[in-house]
Amino acid sequence: MVLVSVEHLTRIFDVSKPWLNRLVERRRKAFLTAVSDVSFEIEEKTVYALVGESGSGKSTVGKMLVGLLSPSEGSVKIRDVDLARETDAGKVDAVRADIQMIFQDPFASLNPRWRVRDIIVEPVAARGGQTEGLAEKLLEQVGLSARDAGKFPHEFSGGQRQRICIARALASEPKLIVCDEPTSALDVSVQAQVLNLMSDLKDDLGLTYLFISHDLTVVQHISDRVGVLYLGRLVEEADPDALFDDPKHPYTQMLLAAAPQLGSFGREVPPPKGEIPDPINPPSGCAYHPRCPLVGDICKVERPQMRMLRGAKVACHMAR
Amino acid sequence: MVLLLQETEYPNMTQPILSIRDLTVEIPTRYGILRPVDGVSYDIAPGEILGVVGESGAGKSMAGNAVIGLLSPPARISRGEIHVNGARIDHLKGDAMRRLRGKEIGMVFQDPLTSLNPLLRIGDQLTETILAHLDVTKAQAAERAIAALDEVGIPGARERINSYPHEFSGGMRQRVVIALALCAEPSLIIADEPTTALDVSVQAQIIALLKQLCRDRGTAVMLITHDMGVIAEAADRVAVMYAGKLVELGPVRDVLTTPRHPYTDGLMGSTPLASRGKARLHQIPGAMPRLDSLPSGCAFHPRCPYATARCKADPAPTLSDGGGAAACFFPLPHATKVA
Numbered sequence: 076m077v078l079v080s081v082e083h084l085t086r087i088f089d090v091s092k093p094w095l096n097r098l099v100e101r102r103r104k105a106f107l108t109a110v111s112d113v114s115f116e117i118e119e120k121t122v123y124a125l126v127g128e129s130g131s132g133k134s135t136v137g138k139m140l141v142g143l144l145s146p147s148e149g150s151v152k153i154r155d156v157d158l159a160r161e162t163d164a165g166k167v168d169a170v171r172a173d174i175q176m177i178f179q180d181p182f183a184s185l186n187p188r189w190r191v192r193d194i195i196v197e198p199v200a201a202r203g204g205q206t207e208g209l210a211e212k213l214l215e216q217v218g219l220s221a222r223d224a225g226k227f228p229h230e231f232s233g234g235q236r237q238r239i240c241i242a243r244a245l246a247s248e249p250k251l252i253v254c255d256e257p258t259s260a261l262d263v264s265v266q267a268q269v270l271n272l273m274s275d276l277k278d279d280l281g282l283t284y285l286f287i288s289h290d291l292t293v294v295q296h297i298s299d300r301v302g303v304l305y306l307g308r309l310v311e312e313a314d315p316d317a318l319f320d321d322p323k324h325p326y327t328q329m330l331l332a333a334a335p336q337l338g339s340f341g342r343e344v345p346p347p348k349g350e351i352p353d354p355i356n357p358p359s360g361c362a363y364h365p366r367c368p369l370v371g372d373i374c375k376v377e378r379p380q381m382r383m384l385r386g387a388k389v390a391c392h393m394a395r
Numbered sequence: 396m397v398l399l400l401q402e403t404e405y406p407n408m409t410q411p412i413l414s415i416r417d418l419t420v421e422i423p424t425r426y427g428i429l430r431p432v433d434g435v436s437y438d439i440a441p442g443e444i445l446g447v448v449g450e451s452g453a454g455k456s457m458a459g460n461a462v463i464g465l466l467s468p469p470a471r472i473s474r475g476e477i478h479v480n481g482a483r484i485d486h487l488k489g490d491a492m493r494r495l496r497g498k499e500i501g502m503v504f505q506d507p508l509t510s511l512n513p514l515l516r517i518g519d520q521l522t523e524t525i526l527a528h529l530d531v532t533k534a535q536a537a538e539r540a541i542a543a544l545d546e547v548g549i550p551g552a553r554e555r556i557n558s559y560p561h562e563f564s565g566g567m568r569q570r571v572v573i574a575l576a577l578c579a580e581p582s583l584i585i586a587d588e589p590t591t592a593l594d595v596s597v598q599a600q601i602i603a604l605l606k607q608l609c610r611d612r613g614t615a616v617m618l619i620t621h622d623m624g625v626i627a628e629a630a631d632r633v634a635v636m637y638a639g640k641l642v643e644l645g646p647v648r649d650v651l652t653t654p655r656h657p658y659t660d661g662l663m664g665s666t667p668l669a670s671r672g673k674a675r676l677h678q679i680p681g682a683m684p685r686l687d688s689l690p691s692g693c694a695f696h697p698r699c700p701y702a703t704a705r706c707k708a709d710p711a712p713t714l715s716d717g718g719g720a721a722a723c724f725f726p727l728p729h730a731t732k733v734a
Contacts, residue, residue: 128594128595128596129565129594232682233451234682235682262450262451262621262683263450263621263623263662263665263666264450264661264662264665264678264679264682265450265682266665267664267665267666267667267676267677267678267679268665268678268679270667270676271675271676271678274675289594289595291595292624292666292667292668293667295667296667296673296676297667297673329596330595330596332599333595333596333598333599334595334599334624335598335599335602335622335624335625335627335628336624336627336628337623337624337627337651337663337666337668338627339627339628340627340628340647340648340651342628344599344603345603346596346599346600346602346603346604347596347599347600350564350566350567350596350597351594
C-alpha cells in the first residue's frame with residue numbers, strides 16, 4: 076500500500092533583495108527553485124532514500140513531507156490526505172501525528188535546558204496524551220537506560236543523543252519518519268549502531284522511512300528504493316541493486332564513480348568536471364547538460380521526462 | 396627507546412620528511428593531566444601520503460596541530476621529538492616556528508571558508524604568504540600566486556586573483572586554500588579533513604589534486620580524516636589512532652584488508668559496503684572513552700571482543716614504526732573470541 080505520494084512537487088523561494096535595493100540597483104526579483112516537479116511514491120514499511128549533493132533539494136522535499144514548508148505547486152499526500160490543502164482539521168491532525176522527523180545534528184536538535192524525559196514525551200504531551208512511564212520505556216527501546224530520563228542532553232555523546240532523538244520521534248507512535256542525514260554527524264562505529272537500531276525499529280514497529288542522505292554506501296545499505304536528485308529534479312529512481320549495479324543517468328554514474336570506495340586502493344579515475352550550477356539561473360533543458368558526457372542538442376532545449384529503462388525510471392534523453 | 400630507534404632505521408629509504416618519535420601532548424586540568432596524544436611515532440617519506448584515521452577524540456588532529464606548532468595552551472608537547480627534514484622542531488618557539496610554518500609545513504583545514512580572510516582578495520593573501528617566506532619582489536610574488544592558482548586548477552587565474560573568498564564555490568575555495576598551503580613550496584602538507592565539508596564529486600576532485608601535487612613535487616602529505624574510503628583511495632600508508640594512541644600502522648592495503656588490531660577490524664566491519672549488501676553492520680559496542688576516564692590497561696579493552704585479564708591490567712604494547720604490527724597483545728588473526 077502506498078503511504079506517501081508526492082506529485083509534481085515544486086518549491087520556489089523568493090531570494091530577492093529588499094524592494095528599495097531593487098529599485099535603486101534596478102534589479103528584478105530573484106527566485107530560487109529548490110525543488111522542481113518531483114514525483115514519487117513511498118510504499119508502506121519500506122525505506123525510500125533521497126540522495127544528492129548539497130543544493131539538490133533533498134532536505135526541502137523532506138521538510139515539505141512533514142509540513143514544515145508548504146509546496147509552491149504540486150502536492151504531498153499522506154494516506155490520501157493533502158496536508159497543505161485539506162480543510163478538515165481533524166483529518167490533518169490525525170495524519171500529522173503519524174509523521175515524525177529526525178535531524179542531522181543531535182547537538183542542535185535537543186533543547187539543552189530540558190531533561191531527556193520532557194524532550195521525549197513532548198510530542199505526546201503537546202497533544203494531551205498519557206505520558207506516564209513513556210520516556211523510560213522508549214529509552215530502553217533505543218538502547219539507553221531508563222535512569223537516563225532525568226539527565227540533560229549535555230551528559231550524552233553524539234550517538235546517544237541521536238538515540239534520544241529517535242526515542243522522541245517514536246513517542247507519538249508514528250507511521251512515517253523523515254530522517255534528514257541522521258548519521259552524517261556520527262563516527263563510523265556509532266553510525267553502525269544507529270543504522271542497526273533504525274533497521275530493528277523499522278521491523279519491530281512497521282515503520283516507513285524517508286531517508287535523506289548524501290552518503291551512497293549508507294543509502295545502499297538501508298534503502299528499498301532510491302531517488303537521485305540533481306538541482307531539485309529527480310533524475311533517476313530505482314531499486315538499490317539496479318541503481319548501484321547499472322546506473323542509467325550520467326549524473327548517477329558520475330556520483331557512483333566519484334564516491335570513494337574501500338576496495339579501490341590508489342584508484343586513478345579522472346575526477347568529475349564542474350560543479351552543481353546556480354539554482355537561481357539553472358541551465359536550460361536538462362539541468363545536467365553542461366557537465367554531461369552524453370550531451371546532445373535536444374538536452375539543451377528540452378527538459379527530459381521520466382521514462383522507464385531496464386526496470387528503472389530515468390529522466391535523460393540520451394540514456395540507453 | 397633505544398630499541399625503538401633501531402627498529403626504525405630505514406636502510407633502503409631516503410630520509411623521511413617528517414619523523415615523529417614518542418610524541419606526547421598533555422593538557423593539565425583541574426582534574427589531572429589529560430593526554431590527547433600519547434607516545435605516537437611515525438615517519439612520512441618524500442612523496443608519500445600517510446593517512447591518519449580515527450574517530451572523533453582519537454587525537455588525530457591534535458597530533459597534526461602539534462607538528463605545525465598550533466597547540467593552544469595549556470596543551471603542550473610533554474615528551475618526544477618532531478623532526479622535519481632532519482631538523483628538530485618541537486622545541487621551537489614564536490618567530491622560529493613562524494618562519495617554518497608555511498615555509499616547510501603547509502596546512503589545509505576542514506572548512507575552507509574559515510581558513511581564508513573574507514576581507515582580503517585571494518591574491519593578496521597568496522602574495523602575503525609568498526613574500527613572508529621567499530626572497531622575491533612583489534611582482535614576482537604576484538606571478539607566483541597566479542602560477543599557484545593555475546596549478547590547483549582554478550580557471551582564469553589571472554582574473555580570479557582579484558576575487559574575494561565569497562566569490563568562490565566551496566570546492567574552488569578549498570583549491571585556493573591548497574594553493575595557499577603550497578605557494579611557499581613546503582616539503583610537508585598537513586591536510587586536516589580537507590574534504591569533509593565538500594560534496595562527493597568535489598571531494599574526488601580535491602583528492603585527485605592532492606595526489607597529483609604529491610607525486611609531481613615529492614611533497615609529503617599527512618592526510619587526517621575519518622573516512623576510510625578516502626584513505627583507501629589516496630593514502631600509501633595508514634596510521635590508526637584510538638584514544639590518543641597509535642594502534643596500527645602499515646601499508647593501506649594490508650591494514651584495510653587484513654587488519655591486525657581489533658579496533659581497526661571493528662571499524663572496517665562497521666563501514667557499510669556494497670559487497671555486504673543489507674546484512675547487519677558489525678557493531679563496536681560503546682563509544683570512544685573520555686580522556687579524563689581512560690580505562691586501565693589497553694584503552695580499547697571495554698569494547699574489545701577479544702579482551703582478556705591481561706588487557707585490563709597491563710598497558711598495551713606500544714607500536715614501533717616500520718612493521719605492520721598492531722599495538723595489541725593478541726593481534727588478529729588469532730584464536731576464538733573470548734566470551
